[in-house]
Amino acid sequence: MKETPKIAIVGTGNVAFHLTRFFIEEGILPSVYGRNKPALLAFEKELNVPTNQDLSALAPDTLALLCVSDQAIPEVIDQVPNAVRIAYTSGSTDLHSFPKDKVLGVFYPLQTFSKGVVLDAKEIPFFIESNDAEFEKELLALASIISNVVHKASSTDRYHLHLAAVMSNNFVNHLFHLSEQYLQHHHLSFDYLKPLIRETIRKVELISPSHIQTGPAMRNDHDIIVKHLASLSGLEKEVYALLTRSIQHTKEKNQDEL
Numbered sequence: 001m002k003e004t005p006k007i008a009i010v011g012t013g014n015v016a017f018h019l020t021r022f023f024i025e026e027g028i029l030p031s032v033y034g035r036n037k038p039a040l041l042a043f044e045k046e047l048n049v050p051t052n053q054d055l056s057a058l059a060p061d062t063l064a065l066l067c068v069s070d071q072a073i074p075e076v077i078d079q080v081p082n083a084v085r086i087a088y089t090s091g092s093t094d095l096h097s098f099p100k101d102k103v104l105g106v107f108y109p110l111q112t113f114s115k116g117v118v119l120d121a122k123e124i125p126f127f128i129e130s131n132d133a134e135f136e137k138e139l140l141a142l143a144s145i146i147s148n149v150v151h152k153a154s155s156t157d158r159y160h161l162h163l164a165a166v167m168s169n170n171f172v173n174h175l176f177h178l179s180e181q182y183l184q185h186h187h188l189s190f191d192y193l194k195p196l197i198r199e200t201i202r203k204v205e206l207i208s209p210s211h212i213q214t215g216p217a218m219r220n221d222h223d224i225i226v227k228h229l230a231s232l233s234g235l236e237k238e239v240y241a242l243l244t245r246s247i248q249h250t251k252e253k254n255q256d257e258l
């Protein structure tokens, strides 16, 4: 294992787990800090890393990557000794919301992380920002060790990327979940949809999503839409109706612009 740079991962959740693994794969052994003792023990067991519950024990020459919930970032920054360089991994937390006298950075990986799902770090885009030019260079170099796709991004651009990522991943996954529940309710397997899901993803790699929208909403197939709505209730019905309106509205807008 390489001795430097000295990295501390703060937090024991999804992002902490994956970043720790990415650094280990590159021969860098981070130490992991967190308030949750059982979670730290799991890191020791699974990833063989040193752990600590006491943030005040961080050595001054450490670079701490905060992988904690967005709302906990200010509180955790306050617990880290002053000489430690800190970067956080949040997409929508504005760097300018922190006092300017504190050297801070952002180390944002644009990917969805779940502990049990292995990921290839090399193709994950990392977006870097700092209020200090030297620290920004250090973070760019650090991200380049684990990924081939590293960019500088302002807090505003990172915010827009995160919002778009919520729509592209969280919302789309939620629709997969609703589809799975609907099929389960009708004793049908979600597996039947997987070739369709794979084709949907393959197509957006090749063509703009604006050119490949299909379905009853796009075709203005009123009778089918009414039938589908009658088969749904509650929030699922609202989601179907809202997305149908959104597809039709976007289609009309695009036609107006032609």
Ligand SMILES: NC(=O)c1ccc[n+]([C@@H]2O[C@H](COP(=O)([O-])OP(=O)(O)OC[C@H]3O[C@@H](n4cnc5c(N)ncnc54)[C@H](OP(=O)(O)O)[C@@H]3O)[C@@H](O)[C@H]2O)c1
Binding pocket: 011, 012, 013, 014, 015, 016, 034, 035, 036, 039, 066, 067, 068, 069, 070, 072, 075, 076, 089, 090, 091, 108, 109, 110, 111, 112, 113, 114
């Ligand atoms: N998950 C993703 O796909 C993803 C992608 C890119 C960026 N991010 C960003 O990465 C950061 C971490 O996300 P995550 O998904 O890893 O979250 P997570 O799995 O929910 O883990 C959150 C971690 O924060 C700790 N924490 C929460 N409140 C704390 C506090 N007051 N003091 C100390 N520790 C606290 C939790 O500790 P306990 O276990 O003790 O509660 C846990 O270790 C967030 O800023 C998120 O926006 C997430």
